[in-house]
Amino acid sequence: MGLDLVLRGGLIVDGTGGAPFVGDLAVRGERIEAIGPLAAVPAAQWLDVRGLVVAPGFIDIHAHGDLYPLLCPEAPGRLHDGVTTEVIGNCGESPFPQSPAMLAERAESARRHGIAIDWDTFDAYAARHDSIGCGINRVALVGHGNVRQAVMGEEDRAASPDELAAMCREVEKALDAGAFGISTGLYYTPGMFARAGEIDALCAIVARRGGLYASHIRNEGDAIEEAIEEFTGVGRRTGVRLQLSHVKVSGRANWPKADRVIERLQALRASGLDLACDRYPYIASSTSLSSQLPGWAREGGRAPMLERISAPGTRAKLVEALVADFPSDEAWAALRIADAACDQWRAAEGRSILEIAAGSGREPAEMVLDLLSASEGRASIVHFTMCEENLVKWLKLPFVAIGSDSSSRAIDGPTSVGKPHPRSYGTCARVLGRYVREKGVLSLPEGVRRLTGLPASRLGLKRRGLLRPGAVADITVFDPNEVADRATYEVPQQYSVGVRHVLVNGALAVKDGELTGTRNGRFLRKGAE
Numbered sequence: 001m002g003l004d005l006v007l008r009g010g011l012i013v014d015g016t017g018g019a020p021f022v023g024d025l026a027v028r029g030e031r032i033e034a035i036g037p038l039a040a041v042p043a044a045q046w047l048d049v050r051g052l053v054v055a056p057g058f059i060d061i062h063a064h065g066d067l068y069p070l071l072c073p074e075a076p077g078r079l080h081d082g083v084t085t086e087v088i089g090n091c092g093e094s095p096f097p098q099s100p101a102m103l104a105e106r107a108e109s110a111r112r113h114g115i116a117i118d119w120d121t122f123d124a125y126a127a128r129h130d131s132i133g134c135g136i137n138r139v140a141l142v143g144h145g146n147v148r149q150a151v152m153g154e155e156d157r158a159a160s161p162d163e164l165a166a167m168c169r170e171v172e173k174a175l176d177a178g179a180f181g182i183s184t185g186l187y188y189t190p191g192m193f194a195r196a197g198e199i200d201a202l203c204a205i206v207a208r209r210g211g212l213y214a215s216h217i218r219n220e221g222d223a224i225e226e227a228i229e230e231f232t233g234v235g236r237r238t239g240v241r242l243q244l245s246h247v248k249v250s251g252r253a254n255w256p257k258a259d260r261v262i263e264r265l266q267a268l269r270a271s272g273l274d275l276a277c278d279r280y281p282y283i284a285s286s287t288s289l290s291s292q293l294p295g296w297a298r299e300g301g302r303a304p305m306l307e308r309i310s311a312p313g314t315r316a317k318l319v320e321a322l323v324a325d326f327p328s329d330e331a332w333a334a335l336r337i338a339d340a341a342c343d344q345w346r347a348a349e350g351r352s353i354l355e356i357a358a359g360s361g362r363e364p365a366e367m368v369l370d371l372l373s374a375s376e377g378r379a380s381i382v383h384f385t386m387c388e389e390n391l392v393k394w395l396k397l398p399f400v401a402i403g404s405d406s407s408s409r410a411i412d413g414p415t416s417v418g419k420p421h422p423r424s425y426g427t428c429a430r431v432l433g434r435y436v437r438e439k440g441v442l443s444l445p446e447g448v449r450r451l452t453g454l455p456a457s458r459l460g461l462k463r464r465g466l467l468r469p470g471a472v473a474d475i476t477v478f479d480p481n482e483v484a485d486r487a488t489y490e491v492p493q494q495y496s497v498g499v500r501h502v503l504v505n506g507a508l509a510v511k512d513g514e515l516t517g518t519r520n521g522r523f524l525r526k527g528a529e
Contacts, residue, residue: 003028003043004506010054010477014467015453017445025054027473030506034469047511049477052500055448056465057084057474058428061455062214062245062278062403064088066095067106070115070128072415075135075408076515080495081428081485082476084504085137085464085524086408087455090245091216092185094143095125097170099150105302122177126523133519135509136408137474139459140523141183141214142174144202145191154190154301159198171202178525180459181212183245186227188291189298192218199234207240211526212458214243221250221385224257228264235273243458246405247277247394250285250385258390262397269399276458278403279394281430283386284489286338286406286421289372289379294321302377309369322365329354332364334384336489337371339418341378345371350419350490382421382489395431395441401455402431411493422492426485429496433484444480461529477501 005027012035013020024038034041060078063086069075078086088094098106098120110117119125122140129138151166152159159167171182182202185191203213213234217227228244235242244265249258269275290298290305297318298305308314326332332354340346348356348371357367371379394400404427409415411425423430428451436447456465463472476499483498502510507520 003033003041005045005047005503005508006038006041006043007047007049007054007475007477007501010049010052011480012467013053013055013445013448015056015449015456015465017449017453020053020445025467025475027475027503027506030472032467032469032471032473035467047501049501051479052477053444053448053480054467055476055478056452056467057476057502057504058082058451059084059455059459059461059465060086060404060427061243061401061458062087062090062405063408064090064093064405065407066093067110067115067117068407068409068415069134069138070132072408072410072413073132073134074410074515074517074519075521076411077409077425077495078136079502079510079515080499081426082478082496082499082502083136083428084474084476084502085139085461087139087141087180087403087459089141089143089179090183090214090405092143092145092183092188092191094140094146094183096120096122096142096174097146097150102146102149122174122179126178126525129523134521135519136504136521137524138521139180139461141181141212142171142179144182144184144194144199145188147171147202148190148194154193154299156193156295156299158195164198164201167198168201168205171205175206175209175211175526178527179211180526181214181241182206183214183216185216186218187216187220189295192295193299196230196233200237203234203240204238207238210460211241212243213240214245216245220248221254224249224254224261225264228261232268232273232275235275241458242273242275244275244277246285246403247279247400248285248386249390252387255387255390258393262393276399276401276454277394277397278401278455279391280403280405280423280427281391281395281435282421282423283388283391284382284384284421285386286380286382286423289337289368289375289381290377292322292325292335292368292381293318305377306373309373315369318369319363319365322368326364332357336382336419337379338382338420339380340371341375341380344374345379380418382419392441395435398446399454400450401458402427402450403455411495416493419489420492422485422487422489425487425492425494426496429483429498430485432478432480433498437480437483460526461524463529473503473506475501475503
């Protein structure tokens with residue numbers, strides 16, 4: 001039987017960081033059959049890729065969007081950016097497990113987009129994902145926030161022994177079904193309410209299964225060094241493998257701490273701690289507007305939070321807390337509305353809180369609370385808190401993979417609303433265009449490794465992330481002279497350019513820069529990969 005496809009004459013950059021070489025790559029079924037001079041081998045299809053880079057399909061190690069596979073199953077933003085696999089379930093939030101109350105809350109959001117949520121477990125979500133046909137593969141972590149909320153709601157207290165045992169069972173069920181590890185969002189509710197013993201108990205289970213613990217740590221600004229010690233302490237006590245999510249130092253006053261943080265991370269790795277990080281190639285973050293409120297205001301979920309915003313006594317306390325956290329016009333100017341999540345404030349999207357407040361005759365802190373009330377707590381933001389100098393320092397660290405920290409989107413339809421962070425469209429191409437070709441921060445082989453071999457090794461994906469015979473044919477072919485991001489903060493809905501061909505599980509999903517309509521992605525399970 002002949003080959004299905006041969007990529008002819010490309011520059012093979014195999015994901016290991018090793019020297020590139022010119023050669024052919026043959027695909028049979030879902031696997032890479034051979035790499036080398038293959039001119040005489042019969043094949044159903046040949047693609048001339050001379051002058052182009054042939055790389056493993058990019059793996060986005062830190063992605064979001066539980067509902068996005070349903071809203072946008074073809075994943076055009078990811079495919080045009082060269083991504084063939086993304087990891088969801090980060091920052092403590094995953095599509096599973098879900099209690100009846102959580103299902104009802106999410107169902108309300110889903111109905112607004114005309115979709116139904118009918119799952120509560122890993123297996124049910126995976127089945128739904130594969131039944132609709134998705135353009136890319138997905139790997140899942142189980143979110144600690146989901147586990148905690150399903151067992152004990154969003155209360156600020158320690159778990160009882162019975163509750164902790166129930167959480168352990170939920171984590172075990174997810175791992176048994178194929179989750180690759182656990183994530184925490186200690187900056188968000190209800191994760192911020194967890195005590196150290198709770199995280200240790202859950203991560204000990206993950207450690208015994210060889211899984212990964214990824215964390216949005218408790219603080220990325222004033223108390224970042226303490227937060228890193230808290231996070232890495234879990235690894236020292238339990239032996240769990242650690243992934244520090246979207247590593248950063250936020251806030252101008254904290255930027256000088258980056259060198260100390262880097263030295264500490266390097267020392268911990270040198271001591272034998274299994275620790276790595278990921279980062280997106282931008283200096284702005286993006287999250288919910290409600291996350292800017294103090295934890296006590298968010299305890300119990302959206303409904304109690306909205307009541308506190310509207311009650312005069314607690315509203316005054318919230319204004320005081322916001323003013324303390326945003327003490328200057330410069331601080332308010334750095335906070336932009338990405339998605340107003342309501343018709344009343346759609347025109348505010350892309351504008352800063354300072355600008356919106358000035359146009360409305362309101363103080364910025366009051367404006368934040370008004371936006372939260374109007375959006376029922378669903379508004380999101382883009383927040384400029386980082387600097388380019390530190391970003392380059394993170395990117396130079398060989399243990400920092402690339403993760404977009406974003407949802408898979410299209411340039412039209414329900415996932416295109418608002419002014420989302422451009423990382424949803426341009427993360428990988430930005431690394432290759434800006435930080436490899438233009439700035440030389442990374443070599444081409446190293447840039448590709450950060451997008452492929454490194455995330456694959458962190459996840460334990462043995463048949464993806466590298467180009468070698470027998471590996472799954474997830475392959476991205478790009479023009480090293482043209483690959484670039486086009487998405488901006490002002491106009492984010494723009495696909496990357498320069499990605500010519502993308503194979504997902506052996507099938508062409510992108511050919512000559514255009515989507516083929518093939519949806520050959522699948523939900524990947526640990527132990528089966």
